[in-house]
Amino acid sequence: MVLRRLLRKRWVLGVVFGLSLIYFLTNTLKQEERTIRDRTLLEARDPDHRIPWKVRFNLGNSSRPITQCRNSIQGKTLLTDELGYVCERKDLLVNGCCNVNALSSRQYICKSCLASGCCNIYEYCVSCCLQPDKQLLLEHFLNRAADGFQNLFTAVEDHFELCLAKCRTSSQSVQHENTYRNPQAKYCYGENPPELRPI
Secondary structure, three states: OHHHHHHHOHHHHHHHHHHHHHHHHHHHHHHHHHHHHHHHHHHHOOOOOOOOOOOOOOHHHOOOOOOOOOEOOOOOOEEEEOOOEEEEHHHEOOOOOEOOOOOOOEEOOOOOEOOOOEEOOHHHHHHHHOOHHHHHHHHHHHHOOOHHHHHHHHOOOOHHHHHHHHHOOOHHHEEOOOEEOOOOOOEEOOOOOOOOOOO
8 A cells, every 4th residue: 555655756757767777878888889799709809710620530540538428419319519520419428429339430431411402301411511621621611601591601710610500591592581592401511502493
């Protein structure tokens, strides 16, 4: 009852409105500062920023121990590690690498990938993209990346991250914002979007 009367007074409503306005303005200014800072960081980044291409080696023949591997994580049954191996989830080692001795493990596999660089399965796309002979194609793509993709690809630190980002479906993989251009080949590491297939 007392709270209701207090809220009906104009000065209380004015104080609440004033505090809300101050809160809104400070958050808006902080967000603007963050946006400007992020834009400045992207502009200040070296335009000749080069991706460190990983030296490839076979775990079975290497004397260099691998302690940790990054992998594609999201696959329900398949995963790709940063060495280019595709394996079943059950064959993933505790360090995040695929067990190279498992029957399901294959390195640089392009199964389900078309000559255009578009694949039916995300993990195969990443593995195929990690092939050392794809480096020139990826460098050419990075040099010609459209401004809309520049922020995404300047955040990429190495070959594995580039392949993870490149193989994800993007606006280039869809038409009319709701259907894939080619439902059988929607994950692409190549420069061009998938060919348009009639539905």
